[in-house]
Amino acid sequence: MRRRARVVAAVSMGLSCHLAFALAVASMAVALLTGLQLGAGTAAGPAAALLDLLLVVQFPLLHSFLLSRRGDGWLCRLSPVGHGRTLRSTTYVLIGSLQLLVTFWAWTPSGIVWHAPAGGSGVLQYALFAGAWLFLVKALCDAGLGVQTGAVGWWALLRDRPVDYGGMPTTGLFACCRQPIYLGFALVLVTAPCWTPDWLLLASVWVGYCVLGPVRKERRWQRLFGEGFRAYRATVPFLLPRFRR
Numbered sequence: 001m002r003r004r005a006r007v008v009a010a011v012s013m014g015l016s017c018h019l020a021f022a023l024a025v026a027s028m029a030v031a032l033l034t035g036l037q038l039g040a041g042t043a044a045g046p047a048a049a050l051l052d053l054l055l056v057v058q059f060p061l062l063h064s065f066l067l068s069r070r071g072d073g074w075l076c077r078l079s080p081v082g083h084g085r086t087l088r089s090t091t092y093v094l095i096g097s098l099q100l101l102v103t104f105w106a107w108t109p110s111g112i113v114w115h116a117p118a119g120g121s122g123v124l125q126y127a128l129f130a131g132a133w134l135f136l137v138k139a140l141c142d143a144g145l146g147v148q149t150g151a152v153g154w155w156a157l158l159r160d161r162p163v164d165y166g167g168m169p170t171t172g173l174f175a176c177c178r179q180p181i182y183l184g185f186a187l188v189l190v191t192a193p194c195w196t197p198d199w200l201l202l203a204s205v206w207v208g209y210c211v212l213g214p215v216r217k218e219r220r221w222q223r224l225f226g227e228g229f230r231a232y233r234a235t236v237p238f239l240l241p242r243f244r245r
Contacts, residue, residue, distance in 0.1 A: 006157060009080040009087070014154035017090045020097035021149055029133070031104040032188065035116075035196035039107025048108040055103045056202055060209035062099060066092055067216050086157045089165070093150030107198065115195040125193035132191045135173075136184030142172030143181060168225045170232055176241035178232070179214040183239055186210040211239065 031038065043051050065071045076084035079091045117125045144166050146152040156163040173180035189203040189210075221229045236242075 003160075006083065006160065009083050010154045010158035013080065013087055013090050013094070014151070014158075017094040017097070017150040017154065020094055020101065024097040024100035027104040028100055028188075031107070032129070032192035032199065033194060035113055035192070035194035036104070036107050036198035036202060037109040037111070037113065037194075037196065039104060039109050041106050041108030043108045048110075051106075052108055052198065052201065055106060056205045059096075059099045059103055060206065060213060063096055064209075064213055064216055066095065067220060083157055086163055087153045089147060089163065090150035090153035093148070103202075110197045113194065113196050117193040122193065125191070128191040129188070129193050132184065132187035136181065136188055139173050139180035139184045142174055143169045148181070168221060168229060168232065170236075173241070175236065177239055178218070178236050179239050180241070182210040182214050183241070214239070 041048065041051060066075055072088065075088040075091050075095075078084070078095075079087035084091075117123075140148045144152075146155070147165055152163050152165060177183060186207045189207055192199050192203065218229075218233070225232075
């Protein structure tokens, strides 16, 4: 009975996490392509702007909190009873995905479009946007897709083994800068081809988070990897890549 409960918890969390992750990525791509003009929010006037602002700030605030020691405790409690510590990475990705879904689906569009891509310049904008997504995917792969998609948690529970988070990533894009995932996320935001007040609000706050948010993450790396991280930090720049032969 205990084995069956463990398998059910692992499979259900895995399916929920990966479905939410896929929907969140698709929703973000469509939202940025359309300048966030497809949201289902129905507020009007100042209330609409205030609600959209709350949607913008809730993501970095909760996302950053869950990376803290106190947030880690919350993750363990939010996961299915008895498996919280094993499933915390899966729970983290699931919560982040749900945050993105709420942001883009509940958004109240302004109806104002400053610029829509067209002609040759539009093709270039779309190409830059696609390139930013490829950069982000590459960074996620270099960091370990199992960790970044939450798969390591539910997979370890399914096999009844300890979670293998892998070592500190230092190869691929991580050899050029210490935070390529945050850089890729920022590039996706700033290369969005449709320019609207909605996009400007979202990009301004979230790009700022991409610059400041990794500081907390690096503190966690310092605790986990100690001298190895200090040596890595001394030779690899923080956010702007330095490409070497």
